[in-house]
Amino acid sequence: MIELMNDSLRFLFPHVHPRARLEVSFVRTLRIPDDGSAYPTPPEMGLYPMVHVDDFEDTVPAHWLERGGVMLPMYQSEALLVRFGGGSPKTSYPFAIKLAAGKVNALTGDEWINHLTPHPQDYAVSPPQEQIDGYCVGRGVVRQFLAMPLGLGYTAEEQLATTAKFGGIQVCAYPMKPEEFQRLSAWADNPFSLTGFSEEQAPFRAEMGLGLGGLLGQDIRLDPFGFDAWDHKNTSRCFVHLVDSALWTAITGKAPPGPAPQAREYNEAGLPYHEKRYAPTPVHEGSRILERLRTVEAP
Amino acid sequence: MLPKNNVFGEFVREKRLTLLETDKNYSLRKVAMRIQVEPSYLSKVERGEQPPPSEAKIVLLARDLGEDEDVLLALSGKVSSDIQDVIRKRPALFAQLIRDLKDMPDNAVLRIIREVRDGNW
Structure with a gap:
C-alpha cells in the first residue's frame, strides 16, 4: 500500500516485512544552465506539496481520475529531483525502484513495463541510491527533469513516441525478498507502443510532462544485491501528475509554492553547489536513447 | 519532568545496542553526533535520567535507528x-x-x- 504523508509517498509492505518501508519525495531544485558543462548537485528548495487526485474530482479531467495517484505543482523555471528514504542507509530496507516520466524509463529510455529488467538495468536500488536528479544520459551524468506542457514536443515521451499521452511521473517499488533481507541483516558489513491520442484526448491545459535540462554529474549505481534479491510479486506503483503551477490554485484552491530563483540569480548571490562523491562502485552506463533527445531551451 | 517509567529510553538503548552488535556506527557517541546532541545527554535519556528530547530530535533518532517516528514519539509520551x-x-x-x-x-x-x-x- 502507498500512503501520502508529509508530502512524501510512503510505500509500505507490512505483509513482506515489518521494516519494508520506502519514502519517495519530490524535491524542488535549481534549474541549471544547459551549456554543455556537467554541474555538481544544485541546491534544494524543499518538497513539492502533493495531494490525492481523488480529492479534486470536480476540477481534474476524467483521465486523471482513471489513472489515480497524486499530483504536484511545478514551474517551468525549476527542476525536480526524486529522493528515496526510509531510514539511515545502514538500517533502511532495500528496494528496487522503477522511475519513468511519460512512461519513458528514466534510466533506459524504454517504454514502461511493470516488471524489472536486469540488462540493461531499468531500475535504481535504494540504498545505496539516495536520489535521481534526471534522465540518465551517460555514465556518471544525468539531464535534469524539467516540466514542460504536454503537446509542445519537448518531453522525452513526445520525442520518442511523437505523442503526448501520459505525461507525469511513474514510480514502482519492489521490496527485497524478506529472506534476502534477513541474510543481509546478519552480515556484519552491510554493503549495500505508445499510440497517438485522439482529438477527444488532447492534453488537459494544466498537464505537464518532463523534458531534459542541463547536465549534472550523478552516478546511477548498479544493483549491488543481484536481480534475484527482489520480490517481483509484491509491488506498489503510483502515477504522479504534474500540474502547471499557474493552474494549481484553480484546481486545488491552494496556493503553490513561490517560484524558484533562476540559476543566474543564485550564482550572482555566490551561493554554493554540492559535490557528492561516492566510493568507487559500478555505475549505470546511461541510455543511448535518452542521450539523443533534444533538451529544453532556456526560458 | 522525568517520565514515570523509562519505556522510551530503554527502547532506544535496546535498539541501538542491537544495531551496534553488527555495526560500530551505532555507538552512543556516533548516534549522538548524527542527531546533534551530546553523548552524555543521550546516555542520560537512555537511562531515564533525562526526559525524552524534542519532537525534532526524536524524529532524527527514529530515522537513524530505522524505527517508525510515530512509534518513538508515542513511547516518549508525545504526539507529532x-x-x-x-x-x-x-x-x-x-x-x-x-x-x-x-x-x-x-x-x-x-x-x-x-x-x-x-x-x-
Whole structure:
C-alpha cells in the first residue's frame, strides 16, 4: 500500500516485512544552465506539496481520475529531483525502484513495463541510491527533469513516441525478498507502443510532462544485491501528475509554492553547489536513447 | 519532568545496542553526533535520567535507528505536531475514532488508512 504523508509517498509492505518501508519525495531544485558543462548537485528548495487526485474530482479531467495517484505543482523555471528514504542507509530496507516520466524509463529510455529488467538495468536500488536528479544520459551524468506542457514536443515521451499521452511521473517499488533481507541483516558489513491520442484526448491545459535540462554529474549505481534479491510479486506503483503551477490554485484552491530563483540569480548571490562523491562502485552506463533527445531551451 | 517509567529510553538503548552488535556506527557517541546532541545527554535519556528530547530530535533518532517516528514519539509520551493539528480540527470525532479502533487488529486498522489509489495507466 502507498500512503501520502508529509508530502512524501510512503510505500509500505507490512505483509513482506515489518521494516519494508520506502519514502519517495519530490524535491524542488535549481534549474541549471544547459551549456554543455556537467554541474555538481544544485541546491534544494524543499518538497513539492502533493495531494490525492481523488480529492479534486470536480476540477481534474476524467483521465486523471482513471489513472489515480497524486499530483504536484511545478514551474517551468525549476527542476525536480526524486529522493528515496526510509531510514539511515545502514538500517533502511532495500528496494528496487522503477522511475519513468511519460512512461519513458528514466534510466533506459524504454517504454514502461511493470516488471524489472536486469540488462540493461531499468531500475535504481535504494540504498545505496539516495536520489535521481534526471534522465540518465551517460555514465556518471544525468539531464535534469524539467516540466514542460504536454503537446509542445519537448518531453522525452513526445520525442520518442511523437505523442503526448501520459505525461507525469511513474514510480514502482519492489521490496527485497524478506529472506534476502534477513541474510543481509546478519552480515556484519552491510554493503549495500505508445499510440497517438485522439482529438477527444488532447492534453488537459494544466498537464505537464518532463523534458531534459542541463547536465549534472550523478552516478546511477548498479544493483549491488543481484536481480534475484527482489520480490517481483509484491509491488506498489503510483502515477504522479504534474500540474502547471499557474493552474494549481484553480484546481486545488491552494496556493503553490513561490517560484524558484533562476540559476543566474543564485550564482550572482555566490551561493554554493554540492559535490557528492561516492566510493568507487559500478555505475549505470546511461541510455543511448535518452542521450539523443533534444533538451529544453532556456526560458 | 522525568517520565514515570523509562519505556522510551530503554527502547532506544535496546535498539541501538542491537544495531551496534553488527555495526560500530551505532555507538552512543556516533548516534549522538548524527542527531546533534551530546553523548552524555543521550546516555542520560537512555537511562531515564533525562526526559525524552524534542519532537525534532526524536524524529532524527527514529530515522537513524530505522524505527517508525510515530512509534518513538508515542513511547516518549508525545504526539507529532501534524497529528495534533489534525485532531484539533475535529477533536471529538478523532477521540471517538481512536477509542473505537483501540481493540481492532492491525490488519483491520491498516485497511482504514487512506491509500494512494492506483488506476489504469
